[in-house]
Every structure is written in structure tokens, then in C-alpha cells.
Amino acid sequence: MTQLSVLICSDTLVVHKSGGFHRLVTSVTWHRWDIKTATQNFTTVLGQGSFGPVYKAAMPTGELVAVKMLASDSTQGEKEFQTEVLLLSRLHHRNLVNLVGFCIDNSQRMLVYEFMTNGNLATLLYNDGPRILSWEERVQIAYDVSHGIEYLHEGAAPPIIHRDLKSANILLDMSMRAKISDFGLSKEETFDGRKSGLKGTYGYMDPDYMSTNKFTKKSDIYSFGIILFELITAINPQQGLMDYINLAVIGEDSKADWEEIADKRLVGTSHPEEVKLLADIAYKCLHKIPRKRPSIADISRTIARIKHRPIKNDELPTAGRDVPRRVIRRIENLQVELLNMTSLKGHQPVKV
CATH class of the missing domain: 3.30.200.20 (Phosphorylase Kinase; domain 1)
Known part of the structure; x- marks a missing residue:
């Protein structure tokens, strides 16, 4: 039919x-x-x-x-x-x-x-075509996804645990703004901590959830940490991402060398300090003890600080032709956010 x-x-x-x-x-x-x-x-x-x-x-x-x-x-x-x-x-x-x-x-x-014009994040990160996500786009995607998760965890009533956060479930519209998709495995927080059949995608699943069979908001936080490292490294979690992360933190004075594992296609256009800040918060999301992982509100605030961080002269990318575009893009993003705040003023989520 x-x-x-x-x-x-x-x-x-x-x-x-x-x-x-x-x-x-x-x-x-x-x-x-x-x-x-x-x-x-x-x-x-x-x-x-x-x-x-x-x-x-x-x-x-x-x-x-x-x-x-x-x-x-x-x-x-x-x-x-x-x-x-x-x-x-x-x-x-x-x-x-x-x-x-x-x-x-x-x-x-x-x-x-x-319809989401630019497809999913995984395809954009791992394709071999000429289209490479810029550092600014990656930070914006992290910012968008953090706000989507924050709404699920803190804004929805009752709160929602997604349970299958991964780059393939992050969709991008024509303006490269990110949206979370695929809620078939999601649960309301009224089920928080209960045992259930193991569901999700290997590479993104919280090890604590896999061992205890209990899912919580912190399980979503772990998955988001993996997505953040995907944005930084463009390494698939099913192809050794955790090995690279673990190698990066085994350095002198216990200082992680995040720039060493950053996507080499971003050399000269990303900012080492921003890479470090984003990787630091991503690594906290992967803490083996779930309660020691940051809340999504804390993560969102950190990513917002990265997104709006003033750029010092000695931090400017070596590719000078990209500097004006970066500044213009940040101004445009701020203008879009102000327009969104204006249009959403007074809007309340529809409740069933």
C-alpha cells in the first residue's frame, strides 16, 4: 500500500x-x-x-x-x-x-x-569530501547540543534521559545549527536508576551503565563527552577514540596534551586554548564515577564561555585570512541568538 x-x-x-x-x-x-x-x-x-x-x-x-x-x-x-x-x-x-x-x-x-539539510554530524566528521567542519562550527554544534540536553534534563517535566546520544543522532539544518534526534529509547526520569535491558550504541555507552544495567542523566553526560571528543579529534569512538584520549592524558606532570589528538585538518585555524577548555570539560564527562561528572548546566556554561571567549592577539590563527571570517561569524551568531530570544519571549513548552 x-x-x-x-x-x-x-x-x-x-x-x-x-x-x-x-x-x-x-x-x-x-x-x-x-x-x-x-x-x-x-x-x-x-x-x-x-x-x-x-x-x-x-x-x-x-x-x-x-x-x-x-x-x-x-x-x-x-x-x-x-x-x-x-x-x-x-x-x-x-x-x-x-x-x-x-x-x-x-x-x-x-x-x-x-528535513535537516546538512544531514548528521557523523557523516560530516568522517566523510572524505572537501567539506570540513571549521572549529567555530564545531564549538557551535557543541553549544547547540548542550542546550538540547539541558532542556531534556532540566527543562522538560518530567525530565527526559535520551539514552542514545551519538554523532549520528545529531542533525544539522541549513544554517549548521544542531538538533538532537531519535528518541525511541528515551525514558522519563521517573525511571531514573531502574534496571533495564541494555540499550544504546557501543562506543557511547556509559561503562557504569553497562556494568550495573542502571541508566541515569549521568549516562547521557558520558555519551555527550564522547561526542565532544569526536568534534575535537574527528576520531570514531568505535575505531579507538578512547585509546587516543587515554594516551593524551599520560604525559609529563599529568597534563593532558589535547592539542596532540586534535583533528589535524584544523591546524592553523583552531585555538589551542579553546581546544584545551573543550577537551577538559569533555574528559570530566567521562569520569568513571557518574556522580563526579558535571551537570549539563555546568557543561553548557563552559561551552558558552568558550564560544564567546575574547581572542587575544597572540592567539590569532596562523591562517590570517580566516581571522575576519571568525570575528564576523561570532557577531552573526550573537545577532541570531538575540533574535531567537526575542521571538521565544513568552513561549512556554506545551505540556500533555
Whole structure:
């Protein structure tokens, strides 16, 4: 069947305990959608996850979206589908991917998201193409992701633990602003500390969680620490990232040599002091004792200080032609943030 009924949700939805989806008295619209035509006969593949394939598609309104379809052999299922719909329908933040709609049609399950032009962070970090993320972009991505996690941990009611933070789940829009995606494994903090089946992605999973089978906010902090080191090094966590991190901290006087493991493509354009500051906070996120890891609020403040840190003359990059662009970019970022603060003034998260 290619004709599917898609619920386009402009406000909020609720999932009853029976599993049936019901709408609140809000602005929602049903559309009949030829998914085969919208995805050009399923040729517009954006990626493949544990849930199933993700396609680029055009809505009946003309809006471009990303469509995640539950595969018959998916390792995730009905429970994860409902979790994602329930959470994203009540969570609203500029650093979380926006759920546009969903579909339940016989055995077909489909999630419809806003289209993120620049794909995911993992692809940008590890591709061999000419596009290299600048240091400023990497700091901005860290800043955006920290605010998304801060909203989940401190702003949502009840708080949310993501449980699968990784670079492949960080999506980037046309302005290279980052948003967190994939909430199928997420849990409300009311479950904090309870035992559960081991879920997540190896390389990002908190060793304490793996040994105790208990997940907490600090498990998310560990995963974010790995992402921060990915931004610094462009080394995949499944290809020896922790080995490089451990080698960097075995130095004279116990001082970590973070610049030694920084992405060599950034030589001459990154700032050693900023690399050190970001690596220091990332390393604290990986502390083997979860309670000694920093809170996401502390991490966000540190990254904000890095992002807005005044640049001294003796710290200017050797590639002088990049200096004006860096200054201009910081000014533009500040202007965008001021506009966002103005537009969001008085906005309150929608609660179910």
C-alpha cells in the first residue's frame, strides 16, 4: 500500500495506555499521502537506522520532510515508535528535531520529521569530501547540543534521559545549527536508576551503565563527552577514540596534551586554548564515577564561555585570512541568538 494517512501535528498529541493514538482538541490535519511518489519510488534514501530506512520526501503542502519507516526486521518496534511520538509531541525546543507527523496504517509505521539539510554530524566528521567542519562550527554544534540536553534534563517535566546520544543522532539544518534526534529509547526520569535491558550504541555507552544495567542523566553526560571528543579529534569512538584520549592524558606532570589528538585538518585555524577548555570539560564527562561528572548546566556554561571567549592577539590563527571570517561569524551568531530570544519571549513548552 502506497497511499497512507498521515497525521500532521501542529501542536500536541497523546498516546493512551492502550496504545491507540488520540488527538487533543488542537490544530491537527489528516492527509492522504502517496508515499511512493513522495519518495520517488523509495529512491531518496537519507540513511538507515535500527528503526528502518529514512527517506527524503515532499509533503502534500510542498514542504520537504524526512520520513522514517519501521522496517519489518527492525530491532525497534511498536514501543519505541510510541515513545518517540509521545515525547516529541510534547517536547519543544530549537535544539530538538521537530516531529511533523506520523502514520499508522495497518502494519505500517512511519515518523515524519522536519528535513535537516546538512544531514548528521557523523557523516560530516568522517566523510572524505572537501567539506570540513571549521572549529567555530564545531564549538557551535557543541553549544547547540548542550542546550538540547539541558532542556531534556532540566527543562522538560518530567525530565527526559535520551539514552542514545551519538554523532549520528545529531542533525544539522541549513544554517549548521544542531538538533538532537531519535528518541525511541528515551525514558522519563521517573525511571531514573531502574534496571533495564541494555540499550544504546557501543562506543557511547556509559561503562557504569553497562556494568550495573542502571541508566541515569549521568549516562547521557558520558555519551555527550564522547561526542565532544569526536568534534575535537574527528576520531570514531568505535575505531579507538578512547585509546587516543587515554594516551593524551599520560604525559609529563599529568597534563593532558589535547592539542596532540586534535583533528589535524584544523591546524592553523583552531585555538589551542579553546581546544584545551573543550577537551577538559569533555574528559570530566567521562569520569568513571557518574556522580563526579558535571551537570549539563555546568557543561553548557563552559561551552558558552568558550564560544564567546575574547581572542587575544597572540592567539590569532596562523591562517590570517580566516581571522575576519571568525570575528564576523561570532557577531552573526550573537545577532541570531538575540533574535531567537526575542521571538521565544513568552513561549512556554506545551505540556500533555
